[in-house]
Amino acid sequence: MNILVFAGTTEGRLLVEQLAKRADFQVCACVATEYGRDILEQDLSDQVEVKAGRLQLTEMQELIAGGFDWVVDATHPYATAVTENIQAACAAVQCPYLRLLRERTEFGEDCIFVEDTEAAVRYLNTTVGNVLLTTGSKELKSYGQVADYQERLYARVLPMEQVVKSCIQLGFSGSHLICMQGPFSKEMNVAMLKQLNCTCMVTKDTGAAGGAYEKYQAAQEAGTTLVVVGRAQEEKGLTLQQVLEKISNLPADGCKGKKGQAVDNSENINDTVSSESISQSPGRGALAEWFPLFVNLTGKRVVIVGGGKIARRRIETLLQFSCQLRIVASHISEEIRKAVQLEEGRQTAGGSHPDCRLLERPFQPSDLLDADFVLAATNNRELNRTIGKLCREKAIPVNVADVKEECDFYFPGIIIEGMLVAGVTAQGQSHSLAKKGSAAVRKAWKDIENR
Numbered sequence: 001m002n003i004l005v006f007a008g009t010t011e012g013r014l015l016v017e018q019l020a021k022r023a024d025f026q027v028c029a030c031v032a033t034e035y036g037r038d039i040l041e042q043d044l045s046d047q048v049e050v051k052a053g054r055l056q057l058t059e060m061q062e063l064i065a066g067g068f069d070w071v072v073d074a075t076h077p078y079a080t081a082v083t084e085n086i087q088a089a090c091a092a093v094q095c096p097y098l099r100l101l102r103e104r105t106e107f108g109e110d111c112i113f114v115e116d117t118e119a120a121v122r123y124l125n126t127t128v129g130n131v132l133l134t135t136g137s138k139e140l141k142s143y144g145q146v147a148d149y150q151e152r153l154y155a156r157v158l159p160m161e162q163v164v165k166s167c168i169q170l171g172f173s174g175s176h177l178i179c180m181q182g183p184f185s186k187e188m189n190v191a192m193l194k195q196l197n198c199t200c201m202v203t204k205d206t207g208a209a210g211g212a213y214e215k216y217q218a219a220q221e222a223g224t225t226l227v228v229v230g231r232a233q234e235e236k237g238l239t240l241q242q243v244l245e246k247i248s249n250l251p252a253d254g255c256k257g258k259k260g261q262a263v264d265n266s267e268n269i270n271d272t273v274s275s276e277s278i279s280q281s282p283g284r285g286a287l288a289e290w291f292p293l294f295v296n297l298t299g300k301r302v303v304i305v306g307g308g309k310i311a312r313r314r315i316e317t318l319l320q321f322s323c324q325l326r327i328v329a330s331h332i333s334e335e336i337r338k339a340v341q342l343e344e345g346r347q348t349a350g351g352s353h354p355d356c357r358l359l360e361r362p363f364q365p366s367d368l369l370d371a372d373f374v375l376a377a378t379n380n381r382e383l384n385r386t387i388g389k390l391c392r393e394k395a396i397p398v399n400v401a402d403v404k405e406e407c408d409f410y411f412p413g414i415i416i417e418g419m420l421v422a423g424v425t426a427q428g429q430s431h432s433l434a435k436k437g438s439a440a441v442r443k444a445w446k447d448i449e450n451r
Ligand SMILES: C[C@@]1(CC(=O)O)c2cc3[nH]c(cc4nc(cc5[nH]c(cc(n2)[C@H]1CCC(=O)O)[C@@](C)(CC(=O)O)[C@@H]5CCC(=O)O)C(CC(=O)O)=C4CCC(=O)O)c(CCC(=O)O)c3CC(=O)O
Pocket: 309, 313, 314, 317, 399, 400, 401, 402, 403, 404, 405, 407, 409, 410, 411, 412, 413, 414, 424, 425, 426, 427, 428, 429, 430, 431, 432, 434, 435, 436, 438, 439
């Protein structure tokens, strides 16, 4: 059987080593650089063909069509463009594809998880104090958007001339640069965090090989908040062991003669991407992450902290549900008062009263007593964050309106037509798409009623 491995990582190299031991496998490894070739060829030059160089989509297609039965993508989790190309090439020539991913680090819930660098920058702008950036030099430019970055940020980067030059050009002075090759021990991280008096450390989930767990432990010990920049997408993949098992269990003649058929994914659809699914546009073929559960709100106490624009939109929605509403805000807008009065009037005419109380005063933690659900929607970042934290300690589901990473649940677009209730989410990716989707359902259901 012919196997092509795109081997950009430690795991990729380990996989190639293991596969090369099998006499019935012919293994070809693609690496991006000559340096990568040297490392692979050190021990394996007899058993494995190594190709070095960054391939374009059409080159990948030609290579795979040249006679491979399986492609394993063991490129770096953050190299999303390469992965997209490999998937597209496999789809085009209908070659089965496996994704090998490094196991994720078990970060605790006390970390702040953000989707990408931009989100990390937005988060840092809501904090004060010094920050140790351990995300490398490539994205450093974006961190220039953090207010007072020249004073607050310290960058830990590789000790290479080019890297240091570019950091200095970006405005990171010598006293704000640590140039050293990682990974670092917990103790080393703790020492740096303490020395620089950092309130935050930013990392990617670089897995065990990248020393991510040591950073997490160090942050805990130093009382520093660890900000974890997520992989570009919540990618699904197999561990090294799983890829080896999967390939080892294949029939001796591989899938020769079966090309053109989609891979059988029935056994684990998360892990193997079929030619069919990867040929669809991004997002469409991906598995959904947010499942709409419908919760009975009768008698449940929903506490909303905040009485401004966002609170109003959500109160107007919740007034249509049979829950108890407790609204706490230093200032409660006139619009909210009107909406509540209007609903009370309507309900009185119908014979029942909504249980809605307006408490115009600053939030106090005791407001969370007896809460079943909490919405933090003040314009005070620190307060919203604290409310989220208090709720998590008490296991009360909480929505934090200004930072989606701190939400246990999202507030969906809601459509009610008689018996029918729908909740629409764009899975946190786009509130404007959620709005459009909600409007479309609203319109469609109007037609149902009118028919
Ligand atoms: C992730 C989520 C978490 C949560 O539950 O809070 C979230 C987060 C954020 N929204 C932001 C902004 C706006 N959101 C809206 C509207 C809606 N937002 C809603 C839900 C959600 N919003 C959650 C799931 C989203 C999803 O499903 O993907 C809807 C569905 C329900 C509702 O809010 O009632 C409702 C449409 C309902 C309908 O029309 O029916 C508008 C108005 C507009 O678009 O006209 C604005 C523009 C500003 C303004 O309104 O002033 C920002 C600031 C972003 C920034 O600054 O860029 C964040 C923070 C962040 O992304 O981290």
